[in-house]
Every structure is written in C-alpha cells, then in structure tokens.
Amino acid sequence: MAATWTQVWTPVHEPGGSTEEEEHLRGWVSNTDEAEDVKEQLQVAECITFVGDRKGKGFGNGILHLQNPDGKLIHMPRVRFSDIKDNVVSADSVPFAIVSRYSLRCMYGKDKNQAAKRKNEELAEKAMKEDHPLPRKRKYRRLQGSKKKGCPAMIEMKEVIRFTDYDTNDDSGMSKRAISDHIRADLRNGDKFNFERRIYIRLPSKTDHQSVHTLGKLTGFMNPMHKTVSTKLVDLVGHGVTNLNEMKRHLRAHLHTVLFPDVEKRPSITDTAFYPSDNTIRQRMYAARMQLRIMAEAGEKETHDQFEKRFSTLVIHGFVSLSTSLGIQSGLFEALIKLKDEERTVKEIADTAGLKERYVQEWLGVMVAADIVDINPETEKYSLPPHRIPFFQPGSSVSDLGVLLTELPTFGGLYKKLLDCLKKDGPQGLSYSEYTDFHAMMSNLSGRWVLHHLVQDFIPSMPQIEEQMKSGIRILDLGCGRGLASLVFAENYPNSTVVGLDFSEEAINYGKERAKEKGLTNVEFVCEDAACIPDDWNNTIDYIYTFDVIHDLAHADKVLLALNRILKPDGVFSMIDTDCKTKHSENASNALCSLMYTVSLFHCLPISLFFEGSVGLGTCWGREKATELLKDAGFRVDSITKPVGTDEAHYMCTKKVK
Structure with missing residues (x-):
C-alpha cells in the first residue's frame, strides 16, 4: 500500500535516480500546514507520536524572519548548492539558502535523564554497601520512570529559499562562488527577485524504529478493556466523537443503560475493564482513527448497516x-443564558423569552435529546452548562457556528427557486435581492474574527505591513459589505487612509453612517463594481484586503486583474478565502467541506451564475484553482497560511517582477 503522505508532498528525485523507498522517505512541501499533514499521516500509519526536539527561530515564515520591519536583512543566509551534512535537501542546479530547521524525535527516543539515573543507581548501590544501608538522608534524587528507549528515529525538516533566477548548469567552483556573491549582493541591496519557498522533509525508515521497539496496530492496545466497551468506542469514533469528555459520557451511558441497567449488577468503578482511564481512552480513540484510516485506504467496502447508521445520524443532525x-x-438560548446555569422550569424559561410555554416545552425536548440542554431527572428542570454558553452568545469570540445556523431558514425559503435553477430550462442563478438581510448576516458571520483577530493577530503576523499602516498608507477593503473591517482599520491606524468598496448601495450607506457616528475622517466608502475600477486608481493602493469575497464574484478573473492594476509595485494583497482542495476527491470525508459545499450550493454559486459570463467559482474553488487565477492575474503567491482564529486560508500576494 502506497504511503498516504506521498499524495501531499513532492518526492525528491536525485540526478542519479532514487529508489522507491527513498521517494517515500524524502520530499518537499510548500508550507507548514502541508508539513504538519505529512507528520500526522506518518504518525497514523505507524501508530507512533513524534515530539519536537529542536525548532529553529521563525520556522515557517520563510525569509521574513530574517528581515526587520524595514525589509532589511538581519543576517545574511549562506548560499548553498548541496546539503552536505545530512542530505535532506535535494541537490539540483538551483542555489538555495537554509533559513530554518525543525527536528522531531520518536516518542521512544533519547532519555535526557539517562546519565542522572545511572548516577543515582551507583549512589544507591554504594549506600547499600556501607555499614548503615538505610542512610538518614538520601543523597540522590528519585527520577520518574520513562518510556524512552533510545530510539534514533527522527523527522528532519529544513525550510529553504530557492533562488530560481540564478539557475546554472555550470558545476565549477568558480561559477558557484560568482553566483553566491551575486545573490548575497542582491539580498544586501534589497533588490527584488524571484524565489521559491520549500520545506524539505526526511522521514525515518521502519528499521530505525524496530531496532528498539515495535510499530503498527498493537501500539496503544496494551491496556485491558472489555470487548463490548472497546467495540462501542470504535463505533463512536466512526460517528465523529473526538472529544475525550464526550466519549467518556457516551461510554458511561452505554454501560449504565445497555450493558448493566441493573445497578446491583454493575461492576465496581475501580474496574478498568469497564471504566478505563483517560489515557487508555485517548490511546484507543487514536488507534480507532488509525484503524478506520487503514480500512479506507485498503478500499474496504462500507456495509449496509454501517451506512444506515451514518445516514440516520446525518438526517437526525x-x-x-x-x-x-x-x-x-427566537431568543430561547438568550433566555437560558440570562438564567445562567441554574436549573429552571419550562414556565420560567418561556416567561423569560416571552414565548408560549407549550412550544418551549417541545423545543426543550429536542435540546435534551440532543445533549445540548441538560435536565435534572429528579426535578425535571433545565439548564445550559457554562461551557456551552459561548457557542450561542451574540458577539461570541469563540465560534461562528451559531450565526451560521441562522442561515438555514434563508436557504429553506429559497429551496423551490434553487430547484428551478437546477433544471436545464430554468434560470441561471439567483439575484442578491433574493437573500433578505444578506449583508447583515455576512457582517455577523465575519464579525467575530474581524473584531477579535484582525488587528490583534492577523496584521501583526505581517510586521512590515503593520509598520506601514502605523506610518500611513492607502488601504482597500474590497467587498467591504457594511464596512466592519474598514472601520476597524480606520480606528486602529489613524495615519492610514481606508477605502471600503462594494457594489451594494445599501451596504455602503450603512458603512458611511457608522463612520459618521464614530467621527472617522480617514475612511471613505465607494459604491462600485470591482471589475470596473477606473484607471485613475492605477498604482495607488499599498495594501488590499478581502475576506470571503473573491469566490462569490461572477467575474473574479477580471477583478483580480483590476486589483493587480491598482496595487503599487511594492504593495501587498491579502486574499482570505475558504481553505480546501479544488478536486472533489481530495475533499472526500471532510465534514467542514460538506458544510461549505452546501453554503455554496444555496448561496455563493447561484448569486455568481446569475450574471452573464460568470466563471462560477463557488465556495470550494480550492487552493489549486485560487493559485492559478492569482498567477494568471499577475500576482505572485508568497505564502498560504491559516490566520489565527479561523479555518480560512490567507493567500499573501505581491506583484510579479517583470
């Protein structure tokens, strides 16, 4: 069976040829997310955890961590043509610089306390040979036992900047020195040139492990657990239970209601076969996920009963x-939050929400059965536990899921119209006007991240941009909607000028009113089609920001060309958009993608296809398609990262050097 991580990385091909095993153990990826994916897939395949050993400063930031806020190099990287020391980086004709390293050791690796333990044993033996074998004061420390076995297996990662403009086939030392001097001079002078960022990875072979410990399915199955409990755990993992406390609650409920409903016959709580420890449950959950992964890779067919369970869960949810x-x-969750986590009757909850008691009683039945609201069986009173409150609280800094749920009624109202769009002789798409309160909903959906992460985490992740904003630059918030991000930029960077652009007159007027209320004079809102930005905007914008906008646009290709035209030669374009793959096959079994495809089917795709000549990208256009369109528009994608606080992808782009 082929290694799964080879689908993520590009295997290394040496000029002299590589064996199949070498191609499975050496390769490169473009960013830290893909590197993490390779590590995770190796861990699942071998049932072994790798822990961080040494991580270089700024790993994952490319050449940026070598620069100060002015863009000047803090120290000069060494230009290389081969990785002489440990042969992680492949040798070809392109010069490169290693800017950071990251190594991870096997969980059974080197015991750092081995020398101290040996010394303790010698002191203990010496004490026992003396006249008083039990000394009054122990002269050695008692060190905790360790599972470390001295396993030499390691994952080696090296972050590399490849200077693709300086490719050479001349292998002479003089030619290499000349190219190296040229690159260093360009770096020192701050000249712009093309470079490619890669993270090379070398994985350990199985023989590296098996000299000291075993690998495979048996790892993590050593703790005793009753077969019925183990079977239920695997079944729950297959149904998507990933939280430890949730798993413990389900297992205990299964034990008390199915296996041992009679209290007198229940096993003792100290019986680990039926009440396993947290560590045992974690190990079994990890092993069950690995087992399901192996079954999927082996192409084992799903049975009728398995699909029936999965489909019933889908319908129920x-x-x-x-x-x-x-x-x-309706305000029912708001009422429960007002009542805090105290137990209340149906009447008290209904009165607090100002709703009819009988309907509230039925709604509470749903919430109790779904384990969202708790009920005391002795008093029949209800409560919302504190740890669940943030998910239903307006303006929560924890999650957007509650806001996303409020889209369901909107989608339901358009169900029949969307059904007509699917027909060959039906309309091409749906107008924005069909979606009532669209801009209010989008503002609420992005509001949590904008208010809690935009200037707190996202902008500081780009130090050079942050310094420029503080000094004063021209910022464009494309597809600004009601202007929440534009107002946040204007408030936090008063020296900068912010332009919020959107085609909706209602949204633009709302933004203008909010700016007037706040007394902001450094922000303006413009009602304009992004594909028709006038020529007098050319080379006037220092920084462009978009959040979940580009995939909605009917003529996204033309808009990206316009953005490249108005961006200054040294400007930066931050495109934040959904993070997924372009091919359906690569999004298979991804619950988040199934959600985003549904949002696309009921909203993003119909509003895009409504316009003549639409490219019809849809929400899940994917990294590959996004990168292709950006490059076609004249942008260079410098990095793709996940901003703090969101599952979106940030495409940090600059203009291509002509």
Missing part, C-alpha cells in the same frame, strides 16, 4: 440543526 436555529432566533 439535520432536523436538530433546524430546532437549534429556531432557538437562536
């Missing part, structure tokens, strides 16, 4: 989601 959305929009 769909209906529960409708009731949850009703609870958010």
Whole structure:
C-alpha cells in the first residue's frame, strides 16, 4: 500500500535516480500546514507520536524572519548548492539558502535523564554497601520512570529559499562562488527577485524504529478493556466523537443503560475493564482513527448497516440543526443564558423569552435529546452548562457556528427557486435581492474574527505591513459589505487612509453612517463594481484586503486583474478565502467541506451564475484553482497560511517582477 503522505508532498528525485523507498522517505512541501499533514499521516500509519526536539527561530515564515520591519536583512543566509551534512535537501542546479530547521524525535527516543539515573543507581548501590544501608538522608534524587528507549528515529525538516533566477548548469567552483556573491549582493541591496519557498522533509525508515521497539496496530492496545466497551468506542469514533469528555459520557451511558441497567449488577468503578482511564481512552480513540484510516485506504467496502447508521445520524443532525436555529432566533438560548446555569422550569424559561410555554416545552425536548440542554431527572428542570454558553452568545469570540445556523431558514425559503435553477430550462442563478438581510448576516458571520483577530493577530503576523499602516498608507477593503473591517482599520491606524468598496448601495450607506457616528475622517466608502475600477486608481493602493469575497464574484478573473492594476509595485494583497482542495476527491470525508459545499450550493454559486459570463467559482474553488487565477492575474503567491482564529486560508500576494 502506497504511503498516504506521498499524495501531499513532492518526492525528491536525485540526478542519479532514487529508489522507491527513498521517494517515500524524502520530499518537499510548500508550507507548514502541508508539513504538519505529512507528520500526522506518518504518525497514523505507524501508530507512533513524534515530539519536537529542536525548532529553529521563525520556522515557517520563510525569509521574513530574517528581515526587520524595514525589509532589511538581519543576517545574511549562506548560499548553498548541496546539503552536505545530512542530505535532506535535494541537490539540483538551483542555489538555495537554509533559513530554518525543525527536528522531531520518536516518542521512544533519547532519555535526557539517562546519565542522572545511572548516577543515582551507583549512589544507591554504594549506600547499600556501607555499614548503615538505610542512610538518614538520601543523597540522590528519585527520577520518574520513562518510556524512552533510545530510539534514533527522527523527522528532519529544513525550510529553504530557492533562488530560481540564478539557475546554472555550470558545476565549477568558480561559477558557484560568482553566483553566491551575486545573490548575497542582491539580498544586501534589497533588490527584488524571484524565489521559491520549500520545506524539505526526511522521514525515518521502519528499521530505525524496530531496532528498539515495535510499530503498527498493537501500539496503544496494551491496556485491558472489555470487548463490548472497546467495540462501542470504535463505533463512536466512526460517528465523529473526538472529544475525550464526550466519549467518556457516551461510554458511561452505554454501560449504565445497555450493558448493566441493573445497578446491583454493575461492576465496581475501580474496574478498568469497564471504566478505563483517560489515557487508555485517548490511546484507543487514536488507534480507532488509525484503524478506520487503514480500512479506507485498503478500499474496504462500507456495509449496509454501517451506512444506515451514518445516514440516520446525518438526517437526525439535520432536523436538530433546524430546532437549534429556531432557538437562536427566537431568543430561547438568550433566555437560558440570562438564567445562567441554574436549573429552571419550562414556565420560567418561556416567561423569560416571552414565548408560549407549550412550544418551549417541545423545543426543550429536542435540546435534551440532543445533549445540548441538560435536565435534572429528579426535578425535571433545565439548564445550559457554562461551557456551552459561548457557542450561542451574540458577539461570541469563540465560534461562528451559531450565526451560521441562522442561515438555514434563508436557504429553506429559497429551496423551490434553487430547484428551478437546477433544471436545464430554468434560470441561471439567483439575484442578491433574493437573500433578505444578506449583508447583515455576512457582517455577523465575519464579525467575530474581524473584531477579535484582525488587528490583534492577523496584521501583526505581517510586521512590515503593520509598520506601514502605523506610518500611513492607502488601504482597500474590497467587498467591504457594511464596512466592519474598514472601520476597524480606520480606528486602529489613524495615519492610514481606508477605502471600503462594494457594489451594494445599501451596504455602503450603512458603512458611511457608522463612520459618521464614530467621527472617522480617514475612511471613505465607494459604491462600485470591482471589475470596473477606473484607471485613475492605477498604482495607488499599498495594501488590499478581502475576506470571503473573491469566490462569490461572477467575474473574479477580471477583478483580480483590476486589483493587480491598482496595487503599487511594492504593495501587498491579502486574499482570505475558504481553505480546501479544488478536486472533489481530495475533499472526500471532510465534514467542514460538506458544510461549505452546501453554503455554496444555496448561496455563493447561484448569486455568481446569475450574471452573464460568470466563471462560477463557488465556495470550494480550492487552493489549486485560487493559485492559478492569482498567477494568471499577475500576482505572485508568497505564502498560504491559516490566520489565527479561523479555518480560512490567507493567500499573501505581491506583484510579479517583470
């Protein structure tokens, strides 16, 4: 069976040829997310955890961590043509510089306390040979036992900047020195040139492990657990249970209601076969995920019963989601939050929400059955536990899921119209006007991240841009909607000028009113089609920001060309958009992608296809398609990262050097 990580990375091909095993153990990726994916897939395949050993400063930031806020190099990297020391980086004709390293050791690796333990044993033996074998004061420390076995297996990662403009086939030392001097001079002078960022990875072979410990399915299965409990755990993992506390609650409920409903016959709580430890449950959950992964890779067919369970869960969750959305929009969750986590009757909850008691009683039945609201069986009173409150609280800094649920009624109202769009003789798409309160909903959906992460985490992740904003630059918030991000930029960077651009007159007027209320004079809102930005904007924008905008646009290709035209030669374009793959096959079994495809089917795709000549990208256009369109528009994608606080992808782009 082929190694799964080879689908993520590009295997290294040496000029003299590489064996199949070498191609499975050496390769390169473009960013830290893909490097983490390779590590995770290796861990699942071998049932072994790798822990960080040494991580270089700024690993994952490319050449940026070598620069100060002015863009000047803090220290000069060494230009290389081969990786002489440990042969992680492949040798070809392109010169490169290693800017950072990261190594991870096997969980059974080197015991750092081995020397101290040996010394303790010698002191203990010496004490026992003396006249008083039990000394009054022990002269050695008692060190905790360790699972370390001295396993030499390591994952080696090296972050590399390849200077693709200086490719050479001349292997002479004189030619290499000349190219190296040329590159260093360009770096020193701050000249712009093309470079490629890669993270090379070398994985350990199985023989590196097996000299000291075993690998495979048996790892993590050594703790005793009763077969019925183990079977239920695997079944729950297959149904998506990943949280330890949730798993413990389900297992205990299964034990008390199915296996031992009679209290007198239940095993003792100290019996680890039925009440396993947290560590044992974690190990079994990890092993179950690995087992399911192996089954999927082996192409084992799903049985009728397995699909029936999975499909029934899907249908149940769909209906529960409708009731949850009703609870958010009717104010029932708000009432439960006001009552804090104290137990209340149906009447008290209904009166607090100002709703009819009988309907509230039925809604609470849904919430109790779905384990969202707790009930005391002795008093029949209800409460919302504190750890669940943030998910339903307006303006929560924790999650957007509650806001996303409120989209369901909107989608349901358009169901029949969307059904007509699917027909060959039906309309091409749906107008924005069909979606009532669209801009309010989008503002609420992005509001959590904008208010809690935009200037707190995202902008500081680009130190050079942050310094420029503080000094004063021209910022464009494309597809600004009601202007929340534009107002945040204007408030936090008063020396900069912010332009919020959107084609919706209602949204633009709302933004203008909010700016007037706040007394902001450094922000302006413009109602304009992004594909038709006038020529007098050319080379006037220092920084362009978009959040979940480009995939909605009917003529996204033309808009990207316009953005490249108005961006200054040294400007930066931050495109934040959904993070997924372009091919359906690469998004298979991805729950988040199934959600985003649904949002696309009911909203993003219809509003895009409504316009003549639409490219019809859809929400899940994917990294590959996004990168292709950006490059076609004249942008260079310098990095793709995940901003703090969101599952989106940040495409940091600059203009290509002509």
